[in-house]
Amino acid sequence: MTELLRTESMSVVYGGLHAVNGLDLRVDEGRLVGLIGPNGAGKTSFIDGISGFTRTQGAIHFRGKRVDREPAHRRARLGLGRTWQSLELFEDLTVRENLQVGAERQTVGGFLLDLVRPGRQRDQSDVDWALDVLGIAHLADRLPTEISHGQRKLVGAGRTLAARPALICMDEPAAGLDTTESEQFGRRLRRIVEAGVSILLVDHDMGLVMGVCDEVYVIEFGTRIAHGTPAQVVADERVRAAYLGTKAGI
Ligand SMILES: Nc1ncnc2c1ncn2[C@@H]1O[C@H](COP(=O)(O)OP(=O)(O)OP(=O)(O)O)[C@@H](O)[C@H]1O
Numbered sequence: 001m002t003e004l005l006r007t008e009s010m011s012v013v014y015g016g017l018h019a020v021n022g023l024d025l026r027v028d029e030g031r032l033v034g035l036i037g038p039n040g041a042g043k044t045s046f047i048d049g050i051s052g053f054t055r056t057q058g059a060i061h062f063r064g065k066r067v068d069r070e071p072a073h074r075r076a077r078l079g080l081g082r083t084w085q086s087l088e089l090f091e092d093l094t095v096r097e098n099l100q101v102g103a104e105r106q107t108v109g110g111f112l113l114d115l116v117r118p119g120r121q122r123d124q125s126d127v128d129w130a131l132d133v134l135g136i137a138h139l140a141d142r143l144p145t146e147i148s149h150g151q152r153k154l155v156g157a158g159r160t161l162a163a164r165p166a167l168i169c170m171d172e173p174a175a176g177l178d179t180t181e182s183e184q185f186g187r188r189l190r191r192i193v194e195a196g197v198s199i200l201l202v203d204h205d206m207g208l209v210m211g212v213c214d215e216v217y218v219i220e221f222g223t224r225i226a227h228g229t230p231a232q233v234v235a236d237e238r239v240r241a242a243y244l245g246t247k248a249g250i
């Protein structure tokens with residue numbers, strides 16, 4: 001399988017705290033990879049680290065290049081996309097406009113072009129493609145306030161998807177979805193992968209993660225405690241111990 005992302009002994013250190021502690025993780029092309037762990041395990045710190053929003057130690061390889069000293073916008077331009085744990089949509093923009101802004105914000109070039117050519121017409125094809133993959137084309141002209149919570153989550157993912165990344169790292173995209181919405185969201189994730197975009201999925205929704213991922217990494221205190229297929233991970237004693245007494249119900 002073709003390697004897309006690989007971290008080698010990657011750490012994120014805040015003060016004296018190792019939020020991520022020497023983590024080796026790999027995402028190959030065409031794969032949907034889960035990253036789970038209890039609250040505070042270091043999942044968001046890991047995504048912040050690979051996408052360039054926090055300083056890291058160790059190596060990060062993306063599409064055959066070493067990127068750990070590259071600024072965030074250059075990693076984004078290479079095709080490393082991410083979503084944010086606390087999703088803020090632009091409430092007075094339509095769904096389509098939210099995706100347009102998302103596509104542009106991934107690149108500094110987009111900002112600069114806006115400065116020299118304000119109001120220029122954007123290429124609609126990437127936005128239309130993202131709306132279509134996510135099955136929300138029929139909502140394009142609606143405002144975020146007029147759609148369901150599950151649909152808002154799809155718009156959040158669509159903003160990153162519209163930049164046509166090779167990899168999209170999603171931080172708790174299913175938070176707050178009910179079971180039906182979560183199942184539908186899972187099907188959309190598979191469609192994204194079929195459309196050629198690999199996914200690193202961080203979520204506490206075990207039904208979603210175990211139902212949809214090809215492989216899963218489990219971390220605790222920033223360290224990998226298990227890696228394998230969903231079935232292997234669920235059966236792992238260390239994983240069961242890490243989740244004992246949590247609400248995740250593995
Ligand atoms: N900016 C920061 N400065 C200092 N410590 C931080 C910072 N961000 C996170 N931490 C700490 O790093 C550890 C890992 O946090 P992180 O947010 O990465 O965990 P998480 O796995 O995403 O948790 P959750 O499931 O609750 O989102 C925690 O102990 C947290 O308090």
Ligand SMILES: [Mg+2]
Nearest residue numbers: 043044045085
């Ligand atoms: Mg987090």
